[in-house]
Structure formats: structure tokens, C-alpha cells
Amino acid sequence: MKLGTLREGGRDGCLIVVSRDLKHAVRASGVAPTLLAALESWSTAAPALEKLSAALNAGSLAEAFELDTRKLLAPLPRTWAWLDGSAFHSRRPHARGVQTCSTPVAVTPDELGPAWRDGRVCLPVHVHWNGQEFGHPDASAMGFGFHELIAHAAYSRTLSAGTIIGSGTISNESYRLVGSACVAERHAIELIDSGAARTEYLRFGDRVRIEMCDPQGHSIFGAIDQKMVPAG
Numbered sequence: 001m002k003l004g005t006l007r008e009g010g011r012d013g014c015l016i017v018v019s020r021d022l023k024h025a026v027r028a029s030g031v032a033p034t035l036l037a038a039l040e041s042w043s044t045a046a047p048a049l050e051k052l053s054a055a056l057n058a059g060s061l062a063e064a065f066e067l068d069t070r071k072l073l074a075p076l077p078r079t080w081a082w083l084d085g086s087a088f089h090s091r092r093p094h095a096r097g098v099q100t101c102s103t104p105v106a107v108t109p110d111e112l113g114p115a116w117r118d119g120r121v122c123l124p125v126h127v128h129w130n131g132q133e134f135g136h137p138d139a140s141a142m143g144f145g146f147h148e149l150i151a152h153a154a155y156s157r158t159l160s161a162g163t164i165i166g167s168g169t170i171s172n173e174s175y176r177l178v179g180s181a182c183v184a185e186r187h188a189i190e191l192i193d194s195g196a197a198r199t200e201y202l203r204f205g206d207r208v209r210i211e212m213c214d215p216q217g218h219s220i221f222g223a224i225d226q227k228m229v230p231a232g
Helices: 035-040 042-057 109-115 146-156 183-194
Strands: 002-006 014-018 024-027 082-084 125-129 132-135 164-166 207-212 224-227
Touching: 002 024, 002 035, 014 035, 014 042, 024 042, 035 042, 146 164
Parallel strands: 082 164
Antiparallel strands: 002 014, 014 024, 125 132, 125 207, 207 224
16 A cells, blocks of 8 residues: 655644555545554554555545645654665765655555565666656665665664665666666766766756656656755
8 A cells, every 4th residue: 555644734744545546645544643653553553544545546435635746745754763774785885975855655565566576676766867867776686675674773773663764875786777876876986987077966956856667657656856946
């Protein structure tokens, strides 16, 4: 199923169930007020949310509404911890800070079907910069699956429900063919290849779009589509 957070009801928003095509949604406040609350009571919340999801996708809910994913908060606007891994062995070293962008919609692994294998999402991520493709590296190239990242993190700390664990920058050995998902990594590649970085950093007015689609070309998580603007 697909879950999102409406920008209403406070800093943590309002939990919604999102249709498979990302076009409709229904409020799930009768199950849990927020996604974090649902995760903290997942054994009881999940069956109720799955029932809502099935009814929504069947078109049988009168209370369903049209959805614009661009107006959603991050699925977890606030949570207990955000841990970032480095699971792609081909990733070229670069001065990468913690990134906090999130797709508009959270998706349970069962929704991915055969694309979810060995704790990995086996699909490419498409990155466009001002309408031009910057890269489409495949996320299946992770050297460790998410189950292994979770186990490693849990070895040295307590993980609360709602903890976010990232894979690190998506990168492939065939980066010259598939491109990159990160400007800083592209700089590192250029330094290795020619001794100088040629790609410019983002400027005000630039737009970046990051999206993962299913084999039929349908967006799975919704797109991260952001324009660089001055703060304030």
C-alpha cells in the first residue's frame, strides 16, 4: 500500500492512504492520526490501512478525494532518527552531507512486487536537471540489502519505530553509461578521469526532478521535484 501525509492538523500532518496511481487518497485518521503513530502500532494499524487501500483502489470509497502529491509533506515530517548508510560499493568518494529530501509517498515492500528482491528496490532512479537527464543508476546495485543495514544499525543502538535508514547515494559501476544521482559524485568522477571537475553546482533557478517508475513507466513514490531558490 501507499501512504502519505497531508499538510494539515499540526507539524506531523494527517495520515492518508494513497491510491496505486497516486491520483486519489483517503484520510486514515480513524486508524492513526499520523504515519508515525501508525508505525508505532503497526500490528493493529496495518490491517486497517490495507483494508482502506483495497477499497480506495477499487473505487468504492465516497470519501476519497483527488490528490496532488506536490502538496504533501514528507511521509514522516518528524521522527526519532535518520540514519544514512553507504551501501553502494561503486560510489566515488565525495564530501556528501546529510540529505533530507523525501519522496511524497511511502510504499510498503509488497506494493513493489517482483521489483523488491533481497532487501533491495530493483529499479533505476531517474534524475533530471533542468529537464535534461543527469543519470538513471539502478538501485539494485546495493552491496547490502536494507535488512542488512537495519541489522547493522541495530547492533549498536536502539531503533525506534519510524527510524529512517537510507542507502546512501545510488551509484553503479557503469556510471559512465548510466550517469549519476549526485553532483558531488559527478565531480569526483571527473577529477578521477581528467583531473578537474567540469560540472557546475546547482544555481538559483535550477530545477531537479528525481523519480522512480515501475516497468510500465508509472511513478511509484511520486517525484521529488524542487527548484533552487534563496532561503527566506
